[in-house]
Structures are given as structure tokens and as C-alpha cells.
Amino acid sequence: MWTKVFSGFGYWDVYSWIIFFFIASGLVLWIRSMGRSDYKKGTEQDEIFYGANAVPEDGSEIQVPASSAYWGFVEALKGYYEKLAEMHSGLTNDYVGYMVVVAAVLVVLVLL
Amino acid sequence: MYSLSVIVRTICDVFAWFLAVFGVYVIIHGHLTPGGGFQGGAVVATLFAFLLVAYGGKKFIPFYKSSLFSWFETVGLLLFIGTGLVGLGTTFFYNFLAGQGGLFGSTVPIGPNSGVLNSSGTIALMNMAVGVEVIGGLSLILYYMFKGIRLYEESGSEETGHDR
Amino acid sequence: MNGVFHFFILALITVSAFFAIWFKDLLSSVVSLAVFSLLLSLEFYVLQAPDVAIAEAGIGAGLTTAIYVIALRGCKALKKSGGERR
Amino acid sequence: MKRQVLFLVALIIVVGTLWGGLSRIHQFGDPGAAPMDDYYLHNAQAERSANNIVTSIVFDYRGFDTLGEAAVLFTAVCSVLVVFRKGGHN
């Protein structure tokens, strides 16, 4: 009983989740074991297929760099990110200034 | 900074002693007259600033023993917190000496009076501890900031840390 | 009499604080700040706080000024006007 | 440039309301009833036998603050030493 968390709307139980997880992973392993068994290590079967070209030695030549990840996401929200980049200007004056602006807004709101 | 003229240096020599004596006076009489460990320590540290200005860095830096003053700092702090910890028999920072006779244990008459030097218990002790600490700390700040000016000329002391 | 003196000190404090910001020459600013600290310690004395007055005179006017001058010396800007890029 | 104007307006609002609050704390020179301070003024000399009440507050009644203050000074010394330390690898 002491594994359940009641949130007032429902509950969460770690152990039933973990049991469910093991059952599911058992199923997955079972399905996997039904695959082909004529795979052999060390033959050409486990070589990387690289569009019929020679596979590059250094990994950095075939990896997508981190700065390209989520390129579409950033491109779609370009206006938003430009605003954010402008806000993070790196000026010490601005860092203090935003604090003063928030203080001014809050002072006006609280005093009203 | 270059050293100033011989007149300034002579005047500084004389005034240095007055400043030192005044600082120590302020520290020791902290519980009787305005002042105390911080103020007295600051006055003595101002003396070092004077010496630095009058004699210039070339003469001041060899004269100043930085290890001695970092010991001053550590000893002052340990004496301070130690005095607090000794009171732990009752509570942390308990004034276990006041009014008990003996060291700093005299009582003073109530109301305006000229004061008794041997009174106030741990207050006087802590005043001295803090005074020693402040002398050490502030003069170390001055010394290291002054030496920091020369950091431009020195090279080969860069640390690359984790960057390859 | 005391009131006039007090008023005078307060006015001088404001003026010296203003000049500490206004001067373009950094050394003048720092000296103005030292004057400001000294006047502030006088004000503390007028307000019957000699303990704080001694501390402010020793720390604010003495040591802080020394540290500022050392920093200016360290930045090799002691004689140069630092505020021309305002 | 727009940002500067915004900051200036905010600065004026903050300092204006600050000044309004300052003048509403109490009249200058008239703190009214001050139970904590009067306790010190009346009893500190008898309890701790120090003539300077400020010192007896600094080192006894609020001695823990002073320990913190000494620690701040120690911290500043350490930090300055760290910034200007002699470099080189161990």
C-alpha cells in the first residue's frame, strides 16, 4: 500500500509500473527471439550500409552535429528566437535593467 | 607606484606609529569607547595603504610578510569562533566571562561612568580576535590587489584546466 | 544651528554623490566617492553613531579609495579619461 | 534605445515608490516605541557589563551576525586570492 501516490485525482504506483515494464520487455524479447537465426557475426552481414560507398573511418564525418538538431523547429519559430536572442544581449546594464523593470511592474500592481 | 619624496616618507614614518597605536587603542577599548575590532582593524589596514603609497611597491612588497598576515587572519577567526564554541556548554556564543571575575570579568556601575577596562567578558576577547582578523584580511586584500597589477607582465602561469 | 549644519551636510552628500557619477575622469570620480564617504561618516556622527562613523571613515573613505586607486592603476586608466565613450 | 527609455521609466517608478514608502515608515527622529532597542539600552550594561552598547550588541546579542560578517571578509580575501593567485599546474 505504501507504494501508491494519491494525487487527489488518481494514483500512481511505481511497482505496478515496473512489473508492467518487465512484462512488456519480456514480450519484446520473445518477439525478438522469433527473428531469423542465420545471422553471423564477422561476415559482411554486419557491415554498415553507407550508400554503397566506403564507410568513413572517423565517426565525426557521418554524425549529424548538435547545432543541426531540431533545425526545423528553430526555423519555424524564427521570430520568437530572434526576440529571445536580442533579450540575452550579454550587457550587464540590461541584466540589472530587467530586474528594475520587473520591480516597477510589480510595485505598480501591488500598490494599486 | 613609485616612492614619494623623502619628506613624505618621513612624515609617513611618524604617522604610521600614531596610526598603529590608535588602531590598537580602538581595538582594545572597543567595549568602552566607540570603536571595536572592525574599526581598529580598518585603521591599521589604512596604515598599510599609506605605506604602500609613500614607499611604492618596490619597497613595500618585500617588507610585507604575507604568510604572517594570513596566519593573523586564520588565528583571529579561529579565536573568534573558538570563543563562541567554548560557550557551547550553555549556548553557542554565550558570554561565559561577563561578570564572573577574573579575565574581563569585572562588573561596571550602572549608568554613565568612565568604564572599567577589565570588563565585558568575551566581548573584549572577540574584539581582539576580530581586530587581528581584520588587520590580516584587509591588508592581504590590499597586498594581493597591488601585486595583481603586475600580473600583466608575468606570463607562463596560465592554467588550461580541462580544455584540450 | 545644528539643523543648518545637518542640512548643509546632507546637501553636500547629494552633490558629491552626483559628481561621483557625473565626472568623466575616473580618478575624479573616485576622489569624489572618497569625499562622499567622508561626508557620510560626518553625517553618521551627527546622527549620534560614532561607531559607524569611525568604521565608515576608516573603511569607506580610507580603504575603499585605496582599493579603487589600485584598480585604476591596474587598468592603466589612471590618467586617461575613461568616459569618452558615453 | 527603446530599452533605455523603458529602464528610465522603471527606475523613476521604483525610486518614486521607494521614496513614498520611506516617508511612511515613521517621521525622522521619532521612531516611537522601540521595545527591542530600549531593552538593550536599559539592560545591556547590567547584563554584559560593557559600556558601549553597540559593541555589546555586535559581539554578544547579535554575535552570530558578526561571525557571519567575519566570514564574509574571509570569503572576500579568499576570493581575491583566488582571482590573483599564482598560476601554474600542480
Place this chain on the structure above:
Amino acid sequence: MSWHVHLPALVIAVPLLGAFIAPVASMLGKVARNFWLVGVSALTALLSVLLWQQVLTSGTAIYVMGAEAFNLSLPSGMSLPIRIILEVDAFSAFMAVVGSIAAFAGALFSTNYMERFSGLDKFAALYFLLTTGMLGMVLTGDLFNFFVFLEIASVASFGLVAFWRDRPEAIEASFKYMVVSTIGAMMILIAIAFLYGRYNAVSMAAVANALRLGYAEKIALVFLIIALAMKCGTVPMHMWTPDAYTEAPAGVTCLLIAVSQASLYGLFRVCFSIYGASLGSAVVPWTIIILGVLSMFIGVSMAVVQKEIKRLMAYHSVSQIGYMLLGLGVGLLALSDPQAMADYGFTAMKGGIYHLINYTMYKGLLFLTAGALYYAAGSRNLNDLGGLARTMPYTTFMFVIAAAAIAGLPPFNGFVSKLLIYESTFAVYPILSIMALVTSVLTLASFVKVFQTAFLGPAKAKLAQVKEVPPGMLLGMSVLTIVIIGLTLFPTWSLSNLVEPAAKALVNQAGYISAVIGGGL
């Protein structure tokens, strides 16, 4: 009188003494210094756990500095305390436990991590001072003492952020943090002066007892909220956070997280215990909620596009602060309404406080793993990393656990606290809950990016020589991993023993006041 009554003072005094002795201990050599660093941190953690246990069994602990008896707070005929009081209720003790565990893990990690630097005696002293400042902030019951400890923590963190002083960025980050933080501290001092001038008291309980909301009190409230919200890094005052967290050494960043939590503690102590029911209008709770939502969203959207690993994580910590502000802000909104409090407010507060401990643990662990990567691979840029899972299996394992916890994947502890926050805020305004969910998804997305680029993929030729990090660093990381797994496996235990007493203590303003003012001495 057993020594247990001295625990609140000892928790602060032990690391402070450790700091004062650290330069002396360092003279004895490297082993002595490391032993001192780890030993004193472990002792502090042990003492704070003992303190927490004592508070749970025997109620709020009061410790009066320098009085004849530890609990003699009021001299005869006085209605307010005249000495500095340490007032440790369940929330403070909880914070002390969280912070000191993070400090212990960071100290273990730093023994190996820092060995490429000089000046380590000062490092040990500053590390202890930062710990002291954090513990003092959460344990004290005196406003001015809070300010002093805040300054100790701030000045120590300036020194530690600038520790690698040959890196221009480190000095720059430290300077920016310093300017912003010092002005915040001065705002706190001015607010304390306001409260002192009105009520002639600096003790939190005495001020709370006398407080009637007027013009001056409102100004003081605004100043306190702004300064403390800045110190814990909420948007739009968060600009110093990525700089400082990135440039500090990794072990220190783990502790800086705990320090920002101490500022959050101060914010909620001010809102709940000092102002409390007299807060009146809903402006302040809504301000906190809006700041929280802004922090969540802007923090995470900045994090998605970062390519430096520690900076990415620092933006995540901005976004995670938002969850706590949201949870506790909803609790503050429901404070004056018992029905709403029972319906959703208390659950939200439980979620916020549970998220606080979870956040400190997994964010500390994430920064430690980032430090381990930096130590081993010599770069923080994600573009330069790749394929490290083969050479650093333990680090990878711990990173995966921490990343899953921060993204709120079940069954990890982050999921439980986020669940509590979602469900309770959904009852107030569904839009808040939706924003929190979106934030969670984006968090997962950005950590998938980190995991994919740094750990998976083919190994790079440059990184062929990379080895697993030394055992001290692994130990430091595994401390936090064990805590995370413990919190994951026993959520009910931690909720009912750690979180609920803390939430109850935070709501109970009358109890906080009467522990000092009313009832028995």
C-alpha cells in the same frame, strides 16, 4: 541538556570551522585536504539528517544564540526576541538535508575534478563557506542574519565561479552575476530596514506577528520578492544563471543549485510565513505563477537551441525553477481559502516541494555528468563529442537516469512530482497545466539531443583516448544516483516523511510565529 539541542548551531558552525581550518589543513598535503573536504561535508550532511530527524519527532527546534538557555527566547516583559534565533521547522530541516547532500556529492566529485588546478586550499575554504551560507539561509529565523548568510553564499559563489581565472568567460560570468546579485542583496537590506523601521524587530516571527499590510510593507514585499526571485533565476532576471552555472567548476555548480534552492526557500518563507494570510489580494500569487510559467517556457525554449552542454543544462534549471514556482504559487493562491487548499492547493505545494528535492538531486547529477564529460573529453561543445557511451559506461548510465528523471519519464521521481503539479494546477487553470506539459516534452527533446550527440553514434577519432573518469568523481555521481533511485522506488515514503511535514510547516504561519512568540517562553 543533551547535545541534540545544539544541532541547529552545529550544522552551521561545523562547515564554518571547516572553512577556517581548510587553509591550515591544506598545508599538510593533498590527501589531508581532500580528506578534510569530504569528511567535513559528510559530517555536515550527517548532522543535518540528525537535525531533520529531531525536528520530525519533537517539533520546531528553536535555538537562541548566546542566551542562558537554548530556548529562552523572550526575557521577562518582552513580546519579541532580542537575540538571534535559529528557527528550524520541518521545511527548513528538509532544505538543510537536501542542500547538504548536494554539498557532499559535490565535494566528493571535486576531489578528483579539481586536481588540474592550483589554489585548492582556497577552493576548499570557499566551498565550505558556500555550504555555510546555504545552510545558514535555510536555518535562520532572523531577517538580518538571513541577509548576512545570503552575502556569504553570494561572495563565495563569485569567487568559485571565477575560479578558473585564466578563462575570460569565467571572470565575465562572475562579474555579471556579482553586479546583479549585489544589487539584489542591497534591495533585501533596504526591505529589512523598512520592516525594522516599522516594527522595531528583525526576527521573522516577531515581524510576522506584528505585520499589518500597509504602503511601506508592500514596498518591502516587492523588494524581497524581486531580489529573491532573481537569486533563484526566474525569467526575466535569469540572465546570470546560464553564465554562472556554465563557468563554475562542475562540483560547485551542483552546490550552486542548492544555493538557488535556498533563495527559493527565502522567497516562500517571506510569502508564506512572514506575510502569509495578510498578503490579501491575489496579485503576488499570480505574479509568482506567471513568473513560473514564463521561466518554464522561455528557459526550455532557450535550452533546445544550445550547443554547449552545461549551458543547455543551465537553461533547463531556469525552466525547472518554474515548476516549483508554479506549484508553490498555486498553494499561495489557495492560502486564504481552506476549501481550495484542501482541494488542490496542498497537492500543488506537495508537488512543488517534492519537485524541489528531485530537482536538486537530478540537476546536480546532470551537471556532475557534464563535468565528467568535460574532464574526460576536454570539450563542452556538443559538436565535438560523440560515441562516448562505449568508453564511459558508468557516466552514461547515470546520465540516462538523470535525464529520464528531469524529462519526467515514468517511473522516475521527476514524473511523480510533475504529476502532482499537473493535476492540481489543472483544477485551477488548465492552461497552466498544458504549458507545464509542453515544457516537459521540450525538456525530453533537448535531452534526447544531448544523449544522441554526446553518447551515441560512432566514436570520433579525437576521442579515442578517452577513459572513464577517476573513482572520486564516480562516487560523487553515484551518491546522487542512489538518492534518485531511492526517491523513485519509495515515493510514498518520501512524500509522507519528507514532503508533507515540510508543506504543512510552510502553510502553518501561526505555528511558525507561536514557536517563538506565544506559548511557553
Place this chain on the structure above:
Amino acid sequence: MIGNLPYLVVGIIFLLGLYAVLFEKNLIKIAIGVSLIEASANLLLIVLGYRTGGSIPVFTLAGKVGKMVLPVPQALTLTAIVIGLATSALMLSLIMMLYKHYGTLDVREIRRLRG
């Protein structure tokens, strides 16, 4: 005669200090602004503790017991002054190091960390 003038002076010094931090582009000027803000907080504490006609709270220098200024703000200010010195010293050290690394005191050129 004086009225609430000291409060006004506190406000003005705070304004000047914050103005310097917000709009000055020189690092030393920013440090001066921070010092001014610290001074305004100290002055506020002392002003709050003043009692008209009160004497120094030190018995050695005479004075009547009932007519003394409040001692607590003085103790708090003493602490705040030393903290102010500590922060100024550290801030100026950082400025010196910044000048060493960047070769300028202009805050607009010290922004390698952004975005």
C-alpha cells in the same frame, strides 16, 4: 527644520547609484554605482535609528539612559559596511582581471557570453 529630508537623500543616493549601474558603460562607474547603493542602505538604517535629541549609546561618553539613539541599526550598519567593503574589493579585482583579458573597460565589449 530637517523634516523628512534624510529619507529624500537616501532616495536620491539610491537613484544615482541605480542610474549609474543601468546607464553607465564603464566598469569602474558601475562599481561606483554599486558602492553608492550600499551607502544608501547604510544611511537608511542609521536614519531610522535616530531619535531627536538622543545621545550616543555609549555610557563612557555620558548621556541619559532614556534619551539615547537606537543602537541596533548601528550594529546592523557596521555589519553592512564591512560586507560592502568585501564586495567592492572583489568586484574591483574582477574588473582588473577583465581588463587583463579583454583590454577594455567598456561593458559593451565584454559580452562573450550571450544567447
